[in-house]
Each structure stands twice: as C-alpha cells, then as structure tokens.
Amino acid sequence: MNAQSDAGAGSHSFDLNGQVALVTGAASGIGRAIAIAIAEHGGHIAVVDLPTADAADTLAAVQAHGRKSVFIGADVTSPTQMGEAVARTQNELGPLTLAVNAAGIANAAPAESMSVEQWQRVYDVDVTGVFVSCQAEAQAMLDNGRGAIVNVGSMSGSIANRGLLQCHYNSAKAAVKHLSASLAMEWAQRGVRVNCLSPGYTATPMNTRPEMVDQMQVFADETPMGRIAAPAEMGGPAVFLLSDAASFVTGIDLLVDGGFCAR
Numbered sequence: 001m002n003a004q005s006d007a008g009a010g011s012h013s014f015d016l017n018g019q020v021a022l023v024t025g026a027a028s029g030i031g032r033a034i035a036i037a038i039a040e041h042g043g044h045i046a047v048v049d050l051p052t053a054d055a056a057d058t059l060a061a062v063q064a065h066g067r068k069s070v071f072i073g074a075d076v077t078s079p080t081q082m083g084e085a086v087a088r089t090q091n092e093l094g095p096l097t098l099a100v101n102a103a104g105i106a107n108a109a110p111a112e113s114m115s116v117e118q119w120q121r122v123y124d125v126d127v128t129g130v131f132v133s134c135q136a137e138a139q140a141m142l143d144n145g146r147g148a149i150v151n152v153g154s155m156s157g158s159i160a161n162r163g164l165l166q167c168h169y170n171s172a173k174a175a176v177k178h179l180s181a182s183l184a185m186e187w188a189q190r191g192v193r194v195n196c197l198s199p200g201y202t203a204t205p206m207n208t209r210p211e212m213v214d215q216m217q218v219f220a221d222e223t224p225m226g227r228i229a230a231p232a233e234m235g236g237p238a239v240f241l242l243s244d245a246a247s248f249v250t251g252i253d254l255l256v257d258g259g260f261c262a263r
C-alpha cells in the first residue's frame, strides 16, 4: 500500500499543510489564484512562470498566509528548464507532492488561413508544455512515493466555443483532458493522481485580448449562472483535487463552468 492510499484510508482532509506545490503560470490569472488557494490550505509554493513574468503579487500573497514561496523562471516547453525547476523546488522547499499546470496561451485566427506556426505554438505551450511539466513533476513524485497533479484544461476541450476562431486552442484543450486521463492510468498504482480542471470563461488577462473584449458580456449571458468566473473560484476545486479529500479521484475532468456544459 503506498503513502497516498494510506492517507485515503484514514483521512479525507482538504488540508495541504506543509506540502510543497509547483504551480506553472502562477504569475497571473488562474495559476495565481490557485497558488494562493493552496497557500491558504497550508502549502508552500514554487511559482513557475516565464523569466520575464512579474510574480511579485503571487509571492507576497503566498507569504501573507505564512507559507514559503520561491519564483522560478522557466519555459514549460523546455524539458531542461522544467527539470531544473523541479530540482530547485525540492532543494529550496522540500519534497514535491503537489503540482498545478496552469501555464497557457490563447489567440485566434480563421481555421482556413491560420498559419501552421500559429497552430504549432499553441500546441507547444498548451499541450507539450503540460506533458513536459507532468513528466518532470512525476519523476520527483514517483521517487517521493506520492503526488497529485492538476492540469488546467478548459471547457473548450469539451465544447467548441461560438464566436471564437480558435480551433487550435479548443483541440489542444481536448488533448490536455485526455493526456491527464492517460497519465492517471500510468501512475494510478504508484501513488500519483492526475486530474484535469476545466474552467469556463474566467476574468483573467487572457480575456483582455482584443477578440475577447466584446464577447465577454455575450459569454456571461450564455453561462447559466449569468456571469463569468472570478479566478479565485478555481481555487477550491483545485485544492479538492490536490487534497486527500480526493484520494479516490484520478483521471477525471472537473468542469468549473457555471453550468455552461450542462445538458
């Protein structure tokens, strides 16, 4: 019986006290909100984002909860940089047991004229970057005998958005969902759980890109709850998936979408 199933037998706590989490894309938006939620529940945080990112707000918020935090500049598409990010996390904060992969990009173009370079860049960051991150994180977690990974997908992996020209993004997010389930099956008996968290429309800098601004009210109206999400509303679902409360949950896609995908 491994460490995680031991915990599952006796504890269903949401507490992450003293655990070490690596969060990619944590300088902004959903990654930042999830990093802060993990800190609220006791976790120390490696804030991983592009070297050019400004992570000061995230670091300060984590420290305000009395937790340790460190900024590590890394590009999620680089296996070398992500391997170094995991090594530094463990050296500075302790054994890695939690990870959230929220780094991502989005843009738009009509499918019939989208360049292959534009298509490929979204796949590089949004799919390969998630795989590279999971691989680096899981190598440490499998060594440590336990771990939980949450990959941030999107409801765009389950529905094709009306009004947005983003066939590359939508199909990339479908790949994140199935990648997460596939990794979950590989590691299910080795103490590492992998789940996908798929937000609906959420108020982050990603949605200030020009093609989104006029759409946001339409998207709010189309969402059954009548509004888009605040980034902080992704925190609770992520903490659940990372915690022993979800000890028997692996390979799922948790839609957090205000009812958008309900049938």
Ligand SMILES: NC(=O)c1ccc[n+]([C@@H]2O[C@H](COP(=O)([O-])OP(=O)(O)OC[C@H]3O[C@@H](n4cnc5c(N)ncnc54)[C@H](O)[C@@H]3O)[C@@H](O)[C@H]2O)c1
Pocket (backbone or CB within 6 Å): 024, 025, 026, 027, 028, 029, 030, 031, 048, 049, 050, 053, 074, 075, 076, 077, 102, 103, 104, 105, 106, 125, 129, 152, 153, 154, 155, 156, 198, 199, 200, 201, 202, 203, 204, 205, 206, 207
């Ligand atoms: N905002 C939404 O409505 C929404 C909805 C569903 C899913 N998502 C997903 O949530 C995740 C976070 O998006 P967000 O809305 O918070 O966007 P955001 O732009 O606020 O944050 C994305 C972060 O990822 C970082 N990043 C980008 N490329 C990177 C790379 N190569 N290496 C390392 N870091 C990189 C950016 O620097 C930024 O800090 C993304 O995967 C996105 O696809 C967002």
